[in-house]
Amino acid sequence: DTGVSQDPRHKITKRGQNVTFRCDPISEHNRLYWYRQTLGQGPEFLTYFQNEAQLEKSRLLSDRFSAERPKGSFSTLEIQRTEQGDSAMYLCASSFRRDGSGELFFGEGSRLTVL
Amino acid sequence: AQSVTQLDSQVPVFEEAPVELRCNYSSSVSVYLFWYVQYPNQGLQLLLKYLSGSTLVKSINGFEAEFNKSQTSFHLRKPSVHISDTAEYFCAVSSLNNNDMRFGAGTRLTVKP
Numbered sequence: 181d182t183g184v185s186q187d188p189r190h191k192i193t194k195r196g197q198n199v200t201f202r203c204d205p206i207s208e209h210n211r212l213y214w215y216r217q218t219l220g221q222g223p224e225f226l227t228y229f230q231n232e233a234q235l236e237k238s239r240l241l242s243d244r245f246s247a248e249r250p251k252g253s254f255s256t257l258e259i260q261r262t263e264q265g266d267s268a269m270y271l272c273a274s275s276f277r278r279d280g281s282g283e284l285f286f287g288e289g290s291r292l293t294v295l
Numbered sequence: 296a297q298s299v300t301q302l303d304s305q306v307p308v309f310e311e312a313p314v315e316l317r318c319n320y321s322s323s324v325s326v327y328l329f330w331y332v333q334y335p336n337q338g339l340q341l342l343l344k345y346l347s348g349s350t351l352v353k354s355i356n357g358f359e360a361e362f363n364k365s366q367t368s369f370h371l372r373k374p375s376v377h378i379s380d381t382a383e384y385f386c387a388v389s390s391l392n393n394n395d396m397r398f399g400a401g402t403r404l405t406v407k408p
Contacts, residue, residue: 184338213395220304222385222398223339236395271339281327281346281389284396286339 182206184287186272192293193262200258201290205274212255213284214247215271216240223271229255262294297322297388301399309407310378316371316402318360318386328369329387329396330360339385345369356380381406 185204193199205212210231215223226245227237231252241247244262249255259266269291273284302317320326330342343354350362360371369386383403389396 215398220400222299222301222387222400225395225397228395238395273339281391283329283341283344284339286331288336288338 184272184274184285186287186290188290189288190291192295194295195264196261198258198260199262199292200256201270203255203272203287206285209274209276211275212249213273214257215273217269217271264294267292267294297326297390297397299386299388299397299399301386301402303402304400305403307405307407308376311375313374314376314404316384316404318369318399320367320369320388322388322390324390327389328362330371331385331387333383376406378406378408380404
């Protein structure tokens, strides 16, 4: 399967712990996006990478959140000192177009539950 | 910045009936419009998109959407739905110079036998 893969699919953690999610995009895609989705809402943009450069961050991405894409391939999203409000589905998507017309290919998401 | 409003959070419909899922957007620049579908326990996948040209776009499974610039709408329609169309449908907007795609809150389509 050559789609976008995310790991882990589910993560349960206690408040205050750190968590890290990994995303492997489609190999030829140079753009990688992170979105967050809560119950009853559509995906909300968090950040995006063009190759290894993080070019845009939403104000939803507080200082506790950090994302990297070290070699322009896979990406990680780390949440430090998790809070119950961080409970959500974290979606990764990739694209190969250089403008907004490109289709986003989504992974199945990583569901975070903060107790 | 662009935004999207999906006017119906849930749409129940009987099998073989027609359906329309409504989507309105706001933007100060030219837009690209998308409908994504999320089947239970699966990731979002593209259903259809409008980039330019003909305002009526169609998917391979019988859905169609029409871009209406004057009404800033991109409603999704299907003349006869199947049980297998039960899913969450998301309208999304982006533009030439925007790096993020903005999504609506979604419409849950439930097709009943």
